[in-house]
Amino acid sequence: MGFTFQINDDVRFKHDQSLLNKAANYRPKIYDQKMTARSIVELKKDTTLLEGVGVKKIADIHELPKQHLKRSDQVILDFGNHRVGKFSINIDSVGSPMDAPLFLKLKFAEMPAELAQDSADYDGWLSKSWIQEEYVHLDTLPVTLKLPRRYSFRFVELTVLDTSPKWQAVFDAPTVETESAVQENTIKAPELADPKLKRIYQVGLKTLADCMQTVFEDGPKRDRRLWIGDLRLQALADYSTFKNIDIVKRCLYLFGAMPTEDGRIPANVFTQPKEQPDDTFLFDYGLFFISILSDYEEFNPDREVLDDLYNVAKRQMDVALKQVNSEGELQLNDDYPVFIDWSNDFNKATAGQAVLIYTLKQFIELANQKHDADTNKYTSKLTKLTEFANKQLFDTKSGFFVSGKKREVNVASQVWMTLAHVKNDHDTQQLMTQTVKQLFPIKGIATPYMYHHVTQALFEAGLKDEAVQLMKDYWGKMIDLGADTFWEAFDPDKPDYSPYGSSILNSYCHAWSCTPVYLIDKYLS
Incomplete structure (x- = not known):
C-alpha cells in the first residue's frame, strides 16, 4: 500500500463563489428506478470464484413471505446485478402477539465473499464504519422499513438476531430505489466479435453508470x-458512452473553485453536506486537472469553461515546474508526493517526469488557444524535460528508461514515457515490445488505474494484440471471478488482495476500473 493519509491543518483554501455557483448549475438530474430482489440464495463453495465463495438459488423471491424467521435465522436476497440506491422491505409478524421488539441485522454486499466474512474480525487502517451493516430495533410490526442511507450492493443478508419464542418475523417486497446520473440502457454497445471483450464492455459500462x-x-x-485521478478516466469513458458533459463541467x-492560497488544487473534494476540499495533495493529480480540461476541450470546445479555468490549470503547471532543476530533471519531495499507483514497490521519479511532459504538452495546446504570451516559456521547459528524459533517463544499453539513483527499471516508467510520446513511433514500439518481453507478467501492481x-x-x-490480451487477462479475470462491476483493487496472482488489511473494505465497483469502454471505443471500434 503506497497511499497514506495526509493531514495538512495549516493549509488555507480559497473559495471562488462564482465558480461554485457554476458547479451547482451543472448538478445532474438523478434518475431513480425501483427494482425488486430476484431470488433467495445461499452461499456455496466455488473455487472458481472470488475467495472460493459463490451463491446458489434456493427459491424465487415470491417465496420469501412463506419463510418465518426466528432467533438466529437468516436469509440472503439476490438483486440479480449490482445496484446503487436506497433499500426498503416490508416486515410483519406471525404467531402470538408481538411481546418483544424485532432485533434485525442487515448486511449489504457487492460480492458473495463479503458475506462469508465476519466484520468483527476487521482490523485494517480504514474506518470500519464503511462496512455496510445496519442493526435495527423495531418495536411494532407491520412496518415498511426504509433505510435512509444509500448502499452499493447485489446481495442483502437479513439476520433475525431476536424476536421472542412466541412469534416470528416475515419479510416481503425487498426493493431498491436505484440512483444514477445516467440511464445505462440508453447506450448501444459497439459491435464486438469477441464475446469476452463484449462482456468486458458491458461490465465497464455498468461500473461507470453506478459511479455517476x-x-x-x-x-x-x-x-x-x-x-x-478517477475523474480523468471517468470523463474519458463518459465521452465514449453517455456523453454527459455537464457532470464533467461540474467536477x-x-x-477550480477551491484551490489553496498557493494555487494547488486538492486531490479530492467532498460535496456533502457542502462543497469542501480535502487536505490531500498529489503532484500528478494536480497536473491531471490540465489533462481533464484539455480532454474536455478536445471533445467539446467550450470557450467559457476554458476562460474560467485556464488560470487554474496554469497555476498547477507553474507549481509543478518549480520542482524542475536547471538541467530539466524533476525533483520530487514528500510534501507533494507523486501517486502513479498505490504501490511503493517501485521508484516513481521517471514516471513522474513523464506525467509532467504529458501534461505540459496538453497545457501548451491550451496556452495556444488562449494566445498566452508565456507560451514560449513553457515550450522551452518542455524541450529541457524531454532532452533530460532521453539523455539521462534512457539507458541505451538496456533499452529502458531508468528511475532513481539505483537506476531502477520498472513498468510504470516505460508506460508513462510511452504515453508522453517522448520517443518517435518506431522507438516507442520497440520500447513497449521489450517491456512485454522482459517486464511482463506485471508484478507489484494491483490497481485497474495503473493497468489502464x-x-x-x-x-x-x-x-x-498485446493490449487486447492484457484487457482480457486482467478485466476478464475479474469477470471470471464473478464481477458484476469492476473492482478498486485486483492482483491476478492474489485475487483476495486488499490494500486495507481485509477485502471486506474493498470497493467492488470503482470508477478508475471502468476504462475498457474508452479503450474499446478509441482503439477497437
Whole structure:
C-alpha cells in the first residue's frame, strides 16, 4: 500500500463563489428506478470464484413471505446485478402477539465473499464504519422499513438476531430505489466479435453508470467522493458512452473553485453536506486537472469553461515546474508526493517526469488557444524535460528508461514515457515490445488505474494484440471471478488482495476500473 493519509491543518483554501455557483448549475438530474430482489440464495463453495465463495438459488423471491424467521435465522436476497440506491422491505409478524421488539441485522454486499466474512474480525487502517451493516430495533410490526442511507450492493443478508419464542418475523417486497446520473440502457454497445471483450464492455459500462452520481464518485460503496485521478478516466469513458458533459463541467468547476492560497488544487473534494476540499495533495493529480480540461476541450470546445479555468490549470503547471532543476530533471519531495499507483514497490521519479511532459504538452495546446504570451516559456521547459528524459533517463544499453539513483527499471516508467510520446513511433514500439518481453507478467501492481495506463501504452505503441490480451487477462479475470462491476483493487496472482488489511473494505465497483469502454471505443471500434 503506497497511499497514506495526509493531514495538512495549516493549509488555507480559497473559495471562488462564482465558480461554485457554476458547479451547482451543472448538478445532474438523478434518475431513480425501483427494482425488486430476484431470488433467495445461499452461499456455496466455488473455487472458481472470488475467495472460493459463490451463491446458489434456493427459491424465487415470491417465496420469501412463506419463510418465518426466528432467533438466529437468516436469509440472503439476490438483486440479480449490482445496484446503487436506497433499500426498503416490508416486515410483519406471525404467531402470538408481538411481546418483544424485532432485533434485525442487515448486511449489504457487492460480492458473495463479503458475506462469508465476519466484520468483527476487521482490523485494517480504514474506518470500519464503511462496512455496510445496519442493526435495527423495531418495536411494532407491520412496518415498511426504509433505510435512509444509500448502499452499493447485489446481495442483502437479513439476520433475525431476536424476536421472542412466541412469534416470528416475515419479510416481503425487498426493493431498491436505484440512483444514477445516467440511464445505462440508453447506450448501444459497439459491435464486438469477441464475446469476452463484449462482456468486458458491458461490465465497464455498468461500473461507470453506478459511479455517476451528483459527481463522478470514485466508488459508490466507499469513498463516495470526487478524486481527480478517477475523474480523468471517468470523463474519458463518459465521452465514449453517455456523453454527459455537464457532470464533467461540474467536477472541473468544483476543483477550480477551491484551490489553496498557493494555487494547488486538492486531490479530492467532498460535496456533502457542502462543497469542501480535502487536505490531500498529489503532484500528478494536480497536473491531471490540465489533462481533464484539455480532454474536455478536445471533445467539446467550450470557450467559457476554458476562460474560467485556464488560470487554474496554469497555476498547477507553474507549481509543478518549480520542482524542475536547471538541467530539466524533476525533483520530487514528500510534501507533494507523486501517486502513479498505490504501490511503493517501485521508484516513481521517471514516471513522474513523464506525467509532467504529458501534461505540459496538453497545457501548451491550451496556452495556444488562449494566445498566452508565456507560451514560449513553457515550450522551452518542455524541450529541457524531454532532452533530460532521453539523455539521462534512457539507458541505451538496456533499452529502458531508468528511475532513481539505483537506476531502477520498472513498468510504470516505460508506460508513462510511452504515453508522453517522448520517443518517435518506431522507438516507442520497440520500447513497449521489450517491456512485454522482459517486464511482463506485471508484478507489484494491483490497481485497474495503473493497468489502464499499461493497456493504453500498448495501444499507443501499436501493440494491439498485446493490449487486447492484457484487457482480457486482467478485466476478464475479474469477470471470471464473478464481477458484476469492476473492482478498486485486483492482483491476478492474489485475487483476495486488499490494500486495507481485509477485502471486506474493498470497493467492488470503482470508477478508475471502468476504462475498457474508452479503450474499446478509441482503439477497437
